[in-house]
Amino acid sequence: EVQILESGGGLVQPGGSLRLSCAASGFTFMDYAMTWVRQAPGKGLELVSLISSTGGTTFYADSVKGRFTISRDNSKNTLYLQMNSLRADDTAVYYCAKGQRTAVTNNWFDPWGQGTLVTVSS
Amino acid sequence: DIQMTQSPSTLSASVGDRVTITCRASQSISNWLAWYQQKPGKAPKVLIYKASSLESGVPSRFSGSGSGTEFTLTISGLQPDDFATYYCQQYNSYAYAFGQGTKLEIK
Numbered sequence: 001e002v003q004i005l006e007s008g009g010g011l012v013q014p015g016g017s018l019r020l021s022c023a024a025s026g027f028t029f030m031d032y033a034m035t036w037v038r039q040a041p042g043k044g045l046e047l048v049s050l051i052s053s054t055g056g057t058t059f060y061a062d063s064v065k066g067r068f069t070i071s072r073d074n075s076k077n078t079l080y081l082q083m084n085s086l087r088a089d090d091t092a093v094y095y096c097a098k099g100q101r102t103a104v105t106n107n108w109f110d111p112w113g114q115g116t117l118v119t120v121s122s
Numbered sequence: 123d124i125q126m127t128q129s130p131s132t133l134s135a136s137v138g139d140r141v142t143i144t145c146r147a148s149q150s151i152s153n154w155l156a157w158y159q160q161k162p163g164k165a166p167k168v169l170i171y172k173a174s175s176l177e178s179g180v181p182s183r184f185s186g187s188g189s190g191t192e193f194t195l196t197i198s199g200l201q202p203d204d205f206a207t208y209y210c211q212q213y214n215s216y217a218y219a220f221g222q223g224t225k226l227e228i229k
Contacts, residue, residue: 044220045160045209107218111167115165
């Protein structure tokens, strides 16, 4: 059974940093692109970042470019999101999800983890 | 960037009804479209991919159609478990985009 489990969320002050982790199991992690998608309270879905199966290609939403860094450790079946210079509008549930291809293009996402809440507030 | 516009934003319906949700892309995305269902406090779950392919395990009352810029998700014979929020997602380009969501409510 495929399982995806996010961790690392919490309360952080504006300008602070946080690192999210996503542990995956039940599939060959190194064969699939992975993504982070966030959902602000009461709002819709926003793709934050995407990484190819090897980690060689990444994509970022304009809203996080230069502040967030996606990475993966295929030896540990784990995806990461390093979030720096956090702002109040980064407050959201952050979901990790599995792509359907090795490349960053032409992916839909399934399954998703349960999400981890990041709150940016003083 | 490609923009996705869903309609309606809210839809009220009864158990047994047939409902249709529309998603329009600002430019052609071929058939690179997925539909997700999300229930309160839960992660989204894919229902349809490549515009019309039913994900394994999803009931056959869900169907998708369309190509280019206009797409529909149809639920035939609404069940109580179907009342949720639905999102479309284009994956034609790097700049993946979701629609703003359609909340399906019980009438």
